[in-house]
Structure formats: C-alpha cells, structure tokens
C-alpha cells in the first residue's frame with residue numbers, strides 16, 4: 276500500500292502507539308484523521324494530524340455519530356487503524372461482569388461497530404484501486420492466555436476472532452485486514468489500568484520498534500503480524 280495521498284483514520288491517536296502511528300503515516304505522505312476520547316485528552320493529539328475528531332467507545336452515541344460523519348465525509352477513506360484500548364487486571368474470580376463488559380466494549384464491541392458502519396467507504400476506496408486496510412492491535416494475548424488478566428485476554432481474543440471473520444467477509448471487496456500481535460510494550464498502558472493493578476512485567480519493547488513493524492506491514496500489504504515478528 277502506497278500511503279501517499281491516502282486518508283487513514285487512527286482511533287486512539289492520543290495514545291503512545293496511536294500517536295506514533297499517526298506521525299509515521301503522515302511522514303509517509305498520508306492524511307491522518309485521529310480521534311481522542313475527550314476534549315481534555317485531545318490536547319495530546321499529535322500535530323501531524325490532518326483532522327481531529329472525538330470518539331468515546333463507551334458512549335454508543337459517540338460511536339454512531341462518528342460513523343455517520345465518516346459515511347458522509349466527502350473525501351476518500353483508505354484505512355482504519357484501531358490503536359485505542361484499555362486494560363484491567365485481576366483473576367477471573369475477582370473480576371466483575373461490569374468491568375469485563377467495559378473492556379469488551381472498548382476493545383472489541385465499539386471498534387467493531389464503527390468499522391462495520393464505515394465498511395462501504397473502504398469498499399469505495401478499494402473500487403478506486405486505493406488498497407484500503409483495516410488494522411487491529413490485539414496483541415500477543417490473542418495468541419496466548421495470561422493469568423490475572425482474563426477480561427483483557429477475552430476482549431482482545433474476541434476482537435482478533437472478529438477481525439479474522441471480517442477478513443473473510445470483505446475479501447471479495449479487496450479490503451485488507453491486518454491484526455498485529457505485539458507483546459508487552461513500554462507505553463505506560465499497564466499503569467493506566469481501569470481496574471486492578473498490573474503485575475511486574477519484564478522490560479517490554481519500545482513503542483518505536485512496535486510501530487515500525489506495524490507500519491512496515493501496512494506498507495508491505497501483509498495480512499498477519501504474529502507476535503514473533505516483533506521479536507525477530
């Protein structure tokens with residue numbers, strides 16, 4: 276995929292990975308539309324964005340409003356990169372259904388809803404030969420379970436499975452799906468857990484390395500990005 280003159284939506288462009296992805300895509304010639312969860316967090320959006328929008332995955336009205344806007348937006352849409360996510364820690368026994376639902380909503384249900392509503396725009400991009408792509412960052416937890424984070428593992432595995440099914444459904448439209456499975460990365464995400472406290476993790480990869488592998492895979496038209504690709 277040649278990123279020049281392409282328009283890519285980065286969900287979670289305020290985040291450590293999302294902001295670096297946005298900057299890297301912009302450096303490579305893409306127009307990047309990025310989302311922040313709130314007006315307050317929008318202060319962390321990178322200056323490289325061509326357009327800033329709000330999306331709170333915990334608010335169905337926000338998801339529907341952004342989808343409706345993107346469907347009507349006259350410019351082409353050539354990619355959606357979901358770099359939003361939240362984590363929570365605790366044994367399965369200690370995790371409430373409300374906390375598990377919160378992770379499932381932000382990490383799977385809301386991005387799945389948004390992407391589904393906006394698929395016709397990506398099909399249009401494909402029909403115009405613009406090689407659109409949908410990118411998830413479900414992480415190593417969608418390959419392997421870890422104790423003490425069952426709700427996170429479940430939400431990410433659900434999204435990874437959904438992306439696999441989506442890839443089969445939209446193959447005929449020539450819309451590519453790429454799901455990245457990086458392991459622990461030093462972004463500070465674990466310190467922002469929405470419930471529970473993170474166990475001690477061994478030192479993780481740098482955000483720069485992880486983003487470089489993801490963007491290379493986007494450009495190289497890849498459809499899988501297993502965890503070992505980040506450590507090779």
Ligand SMILES: NC(=O)c1ccc[n+]([C@@H]2O[C@H](COP(=O)([O-])OP(=O)(O)OC[C@H]3O[C@@H](n4cnc5c(N)ncnc54)[C@H](OP(=O)(O)O)[C@@H]3O)[C@@H](O)[C@H]2O)c1
Nearest residue numbers: 287289290291292312316331332359360414459460462464
């Ligand atoms: N770091 C890792 O070790 C690692 C490994 C594998 C996969 N991942 C995945 O990579 C993605 C990015 O993680 P990161 O490490 O860059 O974390 P991060 O720096 O904490 O970024 C999280 C992003 O998610 C957004 N977000 C949180 N709640 C949201 C909501 N309700 N609605 C919309 N956006 C919301 C945040 O937006 P605001 O700033 O506006 O609140 C922020 O942009 C996540 O999906 C994470 O699970 C991370």
